[in-house]
Amino acid sequence: MKKRMKRVVALLLAGVMMFSMTACESKTEDLSSTVQSDKNIGKTELRVLNWGSTEEERIANDAIARFNEANPDVEVKQTCVPVDSWSNFIQKWITMSTSGEAPDVINLGLEATQMAVSNDLLMPLDDIVSIDEDLSGLKDEYASALLDGFSVDGKLYGLPSGTQTMVMYYNKVMFDEAGLAYPKDGWTWDEFLSDAKALTKADGSVYGFGLSSSYFQLTPWWSTNGTALVTTDSKPALNSPEMVEAVEFLDSMVKDKVTPDPISSDVYTMFASKQLAMVGAGRWVLNTWKDAGLTNDDFDCVQWPVNAKEGSVYGGSAWCIGKNTENKELSVELLKAMVSEETLKATAEGGQQVPPTESLATNEEIMGTTPDNVMGIWKAVTIASPIAAPTFFGDLEQSTLRCMEEVFSGEKEPQQALDTAQSEVEAQAK
Amino acid sequence: MRGKNNKPKYSRQETLTAYLFTVPSFIGFVCFVLIPVIWVFIISFRQYNVFTGASVFVGLDNFKSILSDSRSVSALKNTLWYTILCSVGNTGLGLILAVLVDDILPKKVSVLFRSVYFFPSLVGLTFVAIIWQSFFQTDAGVINYYLNLLGIDKVGWLSNQDFSKVAVLILDMWKNAGISMLLILAGLQNVNRGLLEAAEIDGANAFQRFFKIIIPVASPQIFFVMIMNVTGALRIYESIYVLSGGGPGDSSRSLVMLIAEKGFTSFDYGSASALSMLLLMLIAIVTVVQFVGSIWWVHYE
Structure with a gap:
């Protein structure tokens, strides 16, 4: 009797185990971190979806702090995820959206732009940029090749924060x-x-x-x-x-x-x-x-x-605004903080990305002087075509x-x- | 205790308490395993759009398309390869290590080696895999360097389709044999020393003692470890993902990797779900076969 009981229990345990093992593990679970404070309930809330290292998360947080100086009663939550594939990033975005936490301001890689636009996740920025002096001034400074990468059917969807080339x-x-x-x-x-x-x-x-x-x-x-x-x-x-x-x-x-x-x-x-x-x-x-x-x-x-x-080739990332944002004006203000000269400089000083504007990318203080031909990197951006990134x-x-x-x-x-x-x-x- | 039945009777209260204890894990099981499995079952007959959430019933189309796809067939073959070699390898190595630290090594060092062999199971695979990747490099890797000293030509561990699975097997055994060892070790503690000594006096040699006494007594644990390793190998993912990424080509890709690719790269949830159902059936069949087979070799006291 005892023997049989043991077997039944073993069988049941194995059954449960089998099921729990089949459930495919997700690798990306808690690598993301969310900055939030619960003190300020009732405030307007904006959500930022960012990607990259903790250094890049910090730079974005500094930009958010500058935004908060002008807009003290807005609470900004940043979610910064490491990206090893852009499909995963889009997946994360969809998960946030379906659980009612759709991000308002998003940092998007060039690779994912068409995917995001074809799934109707992004807001076109042309009208916003044309009526805003700061932003239209900034737009003229970007390499035009770079803006092409973040445009779909002639509409601009993102303002570049950095680029990369070969x-x-x-x-x-x-x-x-x-x-x-x-x-x-x-x-x-x-x-x-x-x-x-x-x-x-x-x-x-x-x-x-x-x-x-x-x-x-x-x-x-x-x-x-x-x-x-x-x-x-x-x-x-x-x-x-x-x-x-x-x-x-x-x-x-x-x-x-x-x-x-x-x-x-x-x-x-x-x-x-x-x-x-x-x-x-x-x-x-x-x-x-x-x-x-x-x-x-x-x-x-x-x-x-x-x-x-x-x-050559170029890739890069840009700040975008989510299609269904409830606070368009505030999101635009936050976007401006994300692409302000101070923020772009901080990103460029990280040493990873090439700054997206000529004045920064040909500035020795930012780009350094090693190797001798370091300015050749910006030239590569200007002759490059965007990385193939269809839907x-x-x-x-x-x-x-x-x-x-x-x-x-x-x-x-x-x-x-x-x-x-x-x-x-x-x-x-x- | 009353009546003819000598089976102890528990009071209602006790039974209730017992059920209460199982509630948390049962709720977890229902929410995170049972419901998703049912959902996957439903989706496997539908074409599902992740972005809009809309879905259309397509009958067996998903199953037809994956069964006619040469990639799923090769992933299935690879999975079976892993299942046989990883489970036998992990269990076998675990058993050898367990006997080694339990019996053969002197007591004082055995504590040390127990920790040494178990250590790989504790470290994060993602980080260690980077080190293994550099070990396995064809032109600058440590392994090929030593093979070269032995006069063996360079092996393309991660770049030759015939060796990529072997590289994964090595990493997987390094990582998982320690857990098997620990569990089997618990079984070995049940072996009665007197029995072993008696057998020795009767003239049984080390091999006879191992196969006639140690294995039968520890068989429930070995069986448990075997089941665990087989189900683990059938859903092998992490070791491949971090080491070879399934490549070169499809040569080391397992079913679970293909499921993840279909689901999260191609956003083809229908095919991914259909593949998952196939995998679930495969695991169920293999587990039943093992249980039936176990009647002949597992001894419960």
């Missing part, structure tokens, strides 16, 4: 030792490849270039070959002849061992520890490299090598990266892998 960094000492001239803006893929081959050491201690198989980092290769993952009318175009050519070029570097394994390598650490002669990156690596002891004598940057046309961004990113991994791991030929990815994305984009 330039090619190279190790000067290694170029000197190999007897090569430093690369110059407008150099070609062929020149790049022959340099990279000459800089690669046979014993594997130095590779000519560090290729990184990630979405943003790969994009300059597409734009300098005059192509993109989507057409101008937002249709997937992964298997265009130009795309195949670019992927074949990258694959040949992997096969020839000019680059370390693009899937597992940490290329930025390798560049800092002088295992790579060249690597592509934006501004975000500079602080780490300076801390690692790299100086103006060690490295510099140059625009991306060109095959069909000069170009089906999540699927496009996943399929592209899977396809690249299949090519780099030698499972598939570029044409075959890109054809598969194209049909996958088409199936989801319809």
Whole structure:
């Protein structure tokens, strides 16, 4: 009898356990933090949805404090979430909205803009900007390429707070030792490849270039070959002849061992520890490299090598206003605090993002003087095209990266892998 | 205590108290498990728009589309691979470690090693995975460096489709064998020392003592650990997510990872729900098979 009871209990326990284990765990739970105080019930409330590090959360809180000086009886709640995928960010936004906590002011990545607009989550800002002197003055200062990224069908939905791009960094000492001239803006893929081959050491201690198989980092290769993952009318175009050519070029570097394994390598650490002669990156690596002891004598940057046309990629983030905000005037005031010169400066001084206006991005006090050509970063922004971010961004990113991994791991030929990815994305984009 | 039935009778009061104690966990179960499972079941027959909340009944379309998708088939194959190797690996290694610290190592060091082996279960996987990623790097990784010293060529742990699952298996065993060890250790404490000594005097060697005495006595715990590891491996997610992200390609992607991708990247809740129902059925079948199988090898005292 006792034995049977034990078995029944064990069975029940296992049953419960099985169910609770099937419930898929969510990873993002309490990483977010909410700033709030309950003292001031009855006040008008605004909600801010932000993303990034605790440093970025602090900068936004400072801006909120400045907003509160002028509007003392408004309570602002900031939710700042770490972002590892933009689909998750949109998901978070939807969750807030459906639980009656729709955010009024949102910091949105370029990647998610079309997704948010097509789901009717954002308010167009054109009318607001045109009647406001400060904002229209600011708008003229932004790089126009940058405003395009946050516009859909000619309507502007966000005011940029920072941007990011890609330039090619190279190790000067290694170029000197190999007897090569430093690369110059407008150099070609062929020149790049022959340099990279000459800089690669046979014993594997130095590779000519560090290729990184990630979405943003790969994009300059597409734009300098005059192509993109989507057409101008937002249709997937992964298997265009130009795309195949670019992927074949990258694959040949992997096969020839000019680059370390693009899937597992940490290329930025390798560049800092002088295992790579060249690597592509934006501004975000500079602080780490300076801390690692790299100086103006060690490295510099140059625009991306060109095959069909000069170009690069830019991404970035912008402050937007939620479609269904109940306090439009206050939200506009808060938005202005978020893109005020003080806030933009503070963001830029963090050293991660490139400031969105020319005056800040070409200011030595903010951008520093390492490397010599640090102003080349702003030039890259002005010639760059926005990162491909259609409404089906999540699927496009996943399929592209899977396809690249299949090519780099030698499972598939570029044409075959890109054809598969194209049909996958088409199936989801319809 | 009255009457013919010698089974102890509990008073109404006591029964009520007992039920009251189960209420909190029961409410949690209903709210966070049962209702979501029912909701997932309903959604699996519908096309659901996350943004508007509207949904249309589509019958078995979701099931048809996932069953004809080569990606779900490969995710299913990978999941079965993980289920077999991770559960056997975790339970086996847990058993070996448990015997090691219980029996073989001297008492004083065994306390230390018990903590050492259990330690990986306590640390946050997300952080440790970064370290493992750098161990597994093809060109600059520590593991390949030592393999190289042994004269073995570079292995693309995270960039070769044949090895990515092995890398996940290694991380998963490193992380989870400690819990298995701890639970089996509790079972080993039940083993009567006198029994072992008697067997030794009768001439039983170490292997005979292990298979004829230790395993049968500890079998309920081993069985429990096995069930836990099998269900855990069927829904393996974290170890893959942080290490290989499912790649390269789809070579290390499990069913749960595919569910998360369909649901939260493609916002295709219908297909994600249909996949979840398939996974639930799979887990149910495997668990029933294990329970039936256990009749032959698990001994309750």
